[in-house]
Amino acid sequence: MSTPGEVLTRFAGAWERRDAQAIADLFVPDPEFVNVTGLWWHTPKRIAMAHAFGFEKIFGNSHLEFVEEKVRMIGEEAAVVHGRWRVINQDSATGDTTDPRFGIFIFVMEKTGQGWKAVAAQNTDVVEGHESIAVVDGKSVPQSYEDSPTSRGL
Incomplete structure (x- = not known):
């Protein structure tokens, strides 16, 4: 990549092609990647494997x-x-199409x-209208604190 911001264009392009290896190739040989659920991968091979699984089971359409x-x-x-992102047409675990999702990616880039x-x-993930997550009965649940500065956009 000739500029650091090009990572977003390349990532989105590889996503559209369902090319998990192209996503992994955006990284140095000893990368760190944390996904939206906190899964943490330390090699390009694991990044590729995780995205290949995602394209097969979750993000195929x-x-x-x-x-x-x-x-x-x-x-x-x-x-x-x-990079603030939007994903549409994600497959749910039951095979239905989910509502659009929104989130933010952060990449730390190095010139090599x-x-x-x-x-x-x-x-x-961005969970609109909520400031935090709490674990209730063993499950992560978005929490809203109505009078917090973040709920007022501060």
Whole structure:
């Protein structure tokens, strides 16, 4: 990649092609990747395997697009890239199509001899109208604290 922000275009393109290896190839040989449920992968092989599973079972008919991006350079050879995303046509566990999902990806990028590569990535769902998650009866449940500064957009 010739710029750090290109990671978003490349990730979305690989997603559309259902190319799990192309996603893994965006990363350095010793990456860190945390998905929306907190699963944590430490090698490109595991990143590829997880995305291949996702394309087969969850995201086979989906469309991912980045709707907002922000790139912050850290010197000349590192950057942090944020991308707000939207996914439509995800398959549920019962085979139905789910409502659209929204989230934010963060990539830590490094300039290497082969261009820009992702060192780490973390993916987070956006749960509108909620400020936190609590565990209730063993299950994660979105929580709303009506008078919190975050619920007022501060």
